[in-house]
Amino acid sequence: MDKRKCKETLLGGLIKNNPTFVLVLGTCPTIAMTTSLFQAFAMGVATTFVLIFSNLFVSLLRNLIPDKVRIPCYIVIISTFVIIVQMVMQKFMPDLYDTMKAFIALIVVNCIILARAESFASCNKPLYSMLDGVSIGLGFTGALCLIGIVRELLAGGAFAGMKIPGFPAMDSVGASAFGFIVFGCMMALFNFVLQKISEKKEKIRHSVLPLEAVTGSKEVAR
Amino acid sequence: MTASILSVMFMAVVSDNIVLSQYQGICPFLGVSKKISSAAGMGFAVIFVMAVSAVFTWLVYNYVLVPLELSYLYTMAFILVIASLVQITEMIVKRYSPTLYSALGVYLPLITTNCAILGTANSAVVFKSYAFLETFAVSVATGVGFLFAIILLACVRLKTDRADIPKCFKGFPITLVTAAIMAMAFAGFAGILA
Numbered sequence: 519m520d521k522r523k524c525k526e527t528l529l530g531g532l533i534k535n536n537p538t539f540v541l542v543l544g545t546c547p548t549i550a551m552t553t554s555l556f557q558a559f560a561m562g563v564a565t566t567f568v569l570i571f572s573n574l575f576v577s578l579l580r581n582l583i584p585d586k587v588r589i590p591c592y593i594v595i596i597s598t599f600v601i602i603v604q605m606v607m608q609k610f611m612p613d614l615y616d617t618m619k620a621f622i623a624l625i626v627v628n629c630i631i632l633a634r635a636e637s638f639a640s641c642n643k644p645l646y647s648m649l650d651g652v653s654i655g656l657g658f659t660g661a662l663c664l665i666g667i668v669r670e671l672l673a674g675g676a677f678a679g680m681k682i683p684g685f686p687a688m689d690s691v692g693a694s695a696f697g698f699i700v701f702g703c704m705m706a707l708f709n710f711v712l713q714k715i716s717e718k719k720e721k722i723r724h725s726v727l728p729l730e731a732v733t734g735s736k737e738v739a740r
Numbered sequence: 741m742t743a744s745i746l747s748v749m750f751m752a753v754v755s756d757n758i759v760l761s762q763y764q765g766i767c768p769f770l771g772v773s774k775k776i777s778s779a780a781g782m783g784f785a786v787i788f789v790m791a792v793s794a795v796f797t798w799l800v801y802n803y804v805l806v807p808l809e810l811s812y813l814y815t816m817a818f819i820l821v822i823a824s825l826v827q828i829t830e831m832i833v834k835r836y837s838p839t840l841y842s843a844l845g846v847y848l849p850l851i852t853t854n855c856a857i858l859g860t861a862n863s864a865v866v867f868k869s870y871a872f873l874e875t876f877a878v879s880v881a882t883g884v885g886f887l888f889a890i891i892l893l894a895c896v897r898l899k900t901d902r903a904d905i906p907k908c909f910k911g912f913p914i915t916l917v918t919a920a921i922m923a924m925a926f927a928g929f930a931g932i933l934a
Contacts, residue, residue: 542912545770546855550763589852590823597816605812623815623862627855629767695923697763702909702916710908 527646531653537630538661539708544630547621548662549697555678558666559659560614564607564622566655568599569631570648576639577647583640592635597626630658661704668700745874749881755930757885758856760923765856769890770915772847774901779894783887785847787880789829790857793822794879797861798872811866818861823852856886892922 537543544565551561575595576583583591604622607615615622625631634654639647670676673696675685756762759769765786772782797818805811830848834841851857860882864875893915900914909917 542770543767545766546764549766590820593819593823594816597819600815601812604815620859620863620867624764624855624859626815626819627853627858629853632853695920695927698916698920698923702913702920705916706906706908706913709913713908 523646524649527649528653531650531655531657532660533657533712535654536657536661536708537654538658539705541630541633542705543633544628544658545701546624547628548665549701551618551621552662552666552669552697552700553673554670554676555663555666557614557618558662560611560618561621562655562659562662564603565625565628565630566651566659567603568596568625568628569634569655569658570651571599572596572631573634573639573647573651574644576635577642577644580640588636588640589632592632593626596631596635600625630654665697665700665704668704669696672696672700745877748874749877750932752878752881753885753888754926755932757889757926758860758882759886759889760919760926762859764859765854765886768847768850768854769886769893769919770912772850773890773894773897773915776891776894776898778847779890780887782847782850783883783890785851786854786856786886787883789822789826789848789851790860790879790883790886791876792829793818793825793857793861794864794875795872796821796825798865798875801865814862814866815858818858818865819852822857822861826852856882889922889926893919896922 531537533540535541538545538548547561547565552558572592572595576592579591579595600623603625604615604619607618607622634650638650642650667677670678671682671685675682752758758764759766768782768786773779800817800821801811801814805814805817810817826848830841833848860879864870864878870878896918897915900918903914905914
């Protein structure tokens with residue numbers, strides 16, 4: 519077991535391969551299921567569960583599945599876990615299931631899950647594939663929760679279901695387009711921060727050079 | 741009866757638009773809207789697959805799953821029906837109409853993971869349990885709504901891609917903001933039939 523690869527896999531999905539902001543996959547639940555923090559969290563957890571187990575089983579069966587029919591095989595594996603999620607939610611959280619059922623069923627065609635099965639789980643060992651599922655799932659849940667917090671605050675004037683007194687709330691017409699605009703602005707913010715970080719890294723790399731070289735080049739540049 | 745079908749169809753195209761007010765099928769909506777020609781190709785492919793899959797999922801649900809008391813398996817059954825339909829369609833189109841294949845061919849495999857197809861089948865056949873003709877009509881209208889939205893977005897993107905905007909907004913973020921403004925405009929249709 520390689521510690522470095524474990525760490526890389528586990529941290530990769532949070533920032534560098536963030537499924538929502540960097541890979542831009544699974545956008546439908548990101549917009550539809552983030553009207554409140556609680557709903558966003560529930561959607562993230564349900565997707566993470568399916569992702570971890572579908573990655574595990576795709577990875578375990580990767581040498582048995584013939585290459586030509588791999589996509590239908592993955593779909594069968596994924597939909598098995600989606601049906602499990604549907605049944606568990608229907609039994610224990612019927613109210614929540616009723617508001618979310620359309621998008622719980624659509625986890626089957628969430629492109630994050632199929633993309634991870636195809637690009638990671640089908641060519642990696644089961645342990646790494648599960649770690650990748652955990653990491654991508656956490657990145658997805660985190661992004662959904664962030665968008666959920668912003669949208670709940672702006673559209674309902676509340677945080678996690680609690681009303682903030684005196685906070686101006688928008689009406690429902692404004693809220694219908696809100697998913698797109700908040701998602702777009704958050705993605706722009708994420709890009710902006712990443713750009714700043716990479717610029718800073720570039721600067722540090724330059725300053726490692728001998729002092730005269732740096733000052734000299736700066737003079738020339740000016 | 742016919743009036744109600746017509747109003748449901750009209751709503752499916754504008755005020756209940758699949759992309760802009762039900763938030764389904766956003767991946768192809770963002771991904772394949774760079775050029776008007778490819779947007780149109782994707783839109784027509786979606787209409788076709790949506791209509792055919794509505795017919796088959798309705799038959800599978802009402803004549804196979806319900807009699808066998810397996811209706812909880814609808815998610816798995818529908819996605820397999822859709823995936824195989826897409827495959828068969830691709831093969832038939834490739835064999836009999838190479839020109840159509842060159843226009844639609846590349847978009848067909850992508851449609852399997854378009855959640856608008858599965859979402860429409862789920863909602864029309866299972867959640868709302870429409871009759872056969874209603875299911876077909878609503879699915880076609882939903883597909884037309886998708887075509888409408890993706891072509892409009894492609895037209896706007898021709899402008900926004902050339903506009904001088906902040907670097908961090910380039911690409912997807914500005915497209916999402918554009919889609920938000922379109923969604924507001926489409927929401928304005930909601931009052932017509934209510």
